[in-house]
Amino acid sequence: MSPYIQQVNFPSATCNDRLLWDTWMSMFHFPTLTVADELGLFSLLEKSPATAAEVAKILCLGNRSTEALLGVLTSIGYLVQHSGTFYITDVSRNFLLPNSPYYWGGILHLMRTNPLSHSSLLxxxxxxxxxxxxxxxxxxxxxxxxxxxxxxxxxxxxxxxxxxxxxxxxxxxxxxxxxxxxxxxxxxxxxxxxxxxxxxxxxxxxxxxxxxxxxxxxxxxxxxxxxxxxxxxxxxxxxxxxxxxxxxxxxxxxxxxxxxxxxxxxxxxxxxxxxxxxxxxxxxxxxxxxxxxxxxxxxxxxxxxxxxxxxxxxxxxxxxxxxxxxxxxxxxxxxxxxxxxxxx
Incomplete structure (x- = not known):
């Protein structure tokens, strides 16, 4: 450190910033769900549970992208992974399959075309x-x-x-x-x-x-x-x-x-x-x-x-x-x- 730059001693924060991270990253949750719906991911996995590599090949996605997509959906609870194979959960079976009477497609589609933005909320x-x-x-x-x-x-x-x-x-x-x-x-x-x-x-x-x-x-x-x-x-x-x-x-x-x-x-x-x-x-x-x-x-x-x-x-x-x-x-x-x- 240069002798001409005065060292600043920052006090330790009184808590960690996990809440900020949780709030920031939550902005990806719903768009990830609408994207998965548009790609037909839930119908795909309902018919045939698959590995990440298989999903990537069928949906023509990159391995990195597929890993991120499946990771978020599994973390939230829409998918579950067993021995590297991904399955839909009961919530997804009820509400995210187009042939279900409880399909949330109407909400997913409306928000896809009318997304919330910082400026519109402000x-x-x-x-x-x-x-x-x-x-x-x-x-x-x-x-x-x-x-x-x-x-x-x-x-x-x-x-x-x-x-x-x-x-x-x-x-x-x-x-x-x-x-x-x-x-x-x-x-x-x-x-x-x-x-x-x-x-x-x-x-x-x-x-x-x-x-x-x-x-x-x-x-x-x-x-x-x-x-x-x-x-x-x-x-x-x-x-x-x-x-x-x-x-x-x-x-x-x-x-x-x-x-x-x-x-x-x-x-x-x-x-x-x-x-x-x-x-x-x-x-x-x-x-x-x-x-x-x-x-x-x-x-x-x-x-x-x-x-x-x-x-x-x-x-x-x-x-x-x-x-x-x-x-x-x-x-x-x-x-x-x-x-x-x-x-x-």
């Missing part, structure tokens, strides 16, 4: 406004562009169908005869209810462009006898009467409290005495700082819509304010819970 935070479609409102974009509406409907179908099947099995819907699924997208939640309760009749209330998409899903599932659609704007049009239950699955988190109050009040007015309201949501803890998926989902709402995730107490208070009683919160599947209330 802009969303600073302006408190969605930036996923740049300057265009997400819902207006879907009305204008049927292809975007179809992509988003596939996205919501992917994340709804599996937890909806679990929610249907809780028994909370046992007394329901006619259910209105407000903003029900593809009708995924109605599919689950129809499967578990053969006597139930469901209506998906959606914008015209989404109703046409939902009808394709309903027809493909051969559920036309139990499920139909109703074209409406759930903020502008009154809810129809004649239903003893109204459901909002992944709807309240898209909107601010005042708009959610409007939806709950509209439901209260439309329901008969003894009618039920159901909310299907991922809930924040009471302190709003966990679980990580729920706090991250709130950040996702900053980027995508104008809402946030709620705590169970917030939804309890909101429904009570609108006149509902007997508010119950029932964990269903994964991070989801079913919040229900009854009109006295």
């Amino acid at each position: 802009e969303a935070l600073q302006n408190d406004k969605s930036t996923i479609y740049k300057d265009q409102d997400i819902w207006e974009a879907h009305e204008i562009d049927p292809e975007q509406a179809k992509a988003f409907t596939r996205h919501m179908h992917s994340q709804t169908i599996s937890p909806a099947l679990c929610a249907a099995k809780t028994g909370d819907f046992a007394d329901v005869k006619r259910l209105l699924d407000v903003g029900g997208g593809s009708g995924a939640f109605c599919f689950a209810l129809a499967q578990h309760y053969p006597e139930i009749r469901c209506t998906v209330l959606e914008l015209p462009v989404v109703c046409r998409i939902a009808e394709e899903y309903i027809s493909a599932a051969r559920l036309q006898e139990q499920i139909d659609t109703l074209e409406a704007d759930f903020f502008k049009d009154p809810f129809p009467k004649g239903y003893d239950a109204i459901l909002f699955s992944n709807i309240f988190h898209d909107w601010g409290r005042e708009k959610c109050l409007h939806l709950a009040r509209s439901s209260f007015e439309a329901l008969p005495k003894g009618g039920h309201i159901y909310l299907h949501e991922i809930l924040l803890s009471d302190t709003k700082d966990s679980p990580l998926v729920a706090t991250s989902f709130s950040m996702c709402m900053v980027w995508m819509a104008e809402g946030k995730q709620f705590t169970s107490d917030e939804l309890h208070q909101l429904l009570t304010e609108c006149g509902f009683e007997n508010i119950l919160v029932t964990p269903t599947s994964g991070y989801y819970s079913l919040i229900s209330g009854r009109k006295p």
Whole structure:
């Protein structure tokens, strides 16, 4: 060391930087998953488990690239390795195979074409406004562009169908005869209810462009006898009467409290005495700082819509304010819970 350069003695850090590394490297997790999906890796390994060299040859990838791809997916838990051969896990078999009814392809494809960036998130935070479609409102974009509406409907179908099947099995819907699924997208939640309760009749209330998409899903599932659609704007049009239950699955988190109050009040007015309201949501803890998926989902709402995730107490208070009683919160599947209330 030069005698003219003064030596600096840095004090030791009070902790290591593993959390920074974990956060930084997590940026590769989801893109790695979408790439693996596009390459057909999970279908390949489902048909025939393979070594890294075999995967590289079949997918026309370099050995170094294949090692990195398989390494990340195995570290996360989508693959498992035995004696150098890679196999898909139960999670991958359920949610990452295109022929599975629970395939997350809709989410993977939407995020592939609309990736999150630093600049778009910063802009969303600073302006408190969605930036996923740049300057265009997400819902207006879907009305204008049927292809975007179809992509988003596939996205919501992917994340709804599996937890909806679990929610249907809780028994909370046992007394329901006619259910209105407000903003029900593809009708995924109605599919689950129809499967578990053969006597139930469901209506998906959606914008015209989404109703046409939902009808394709309903027809493909051969559920036309139990499920139909109703074209409406759930903020502008009154809810129809004649239903003893109204459901909002992944709807309240898209909107601010005042708009959610409007939806709950509209439901209260439309329901008969003894009618039920159901909310299907991922809930924040009471302190709003966990679980990580729920706090991250709130950040996702900053980027995508104008809402946030709620705590169970917030939804309890909101429904009570609108006149509902007997508010119950029932964990269903994964991070989801079913919040229900009854009109006295």
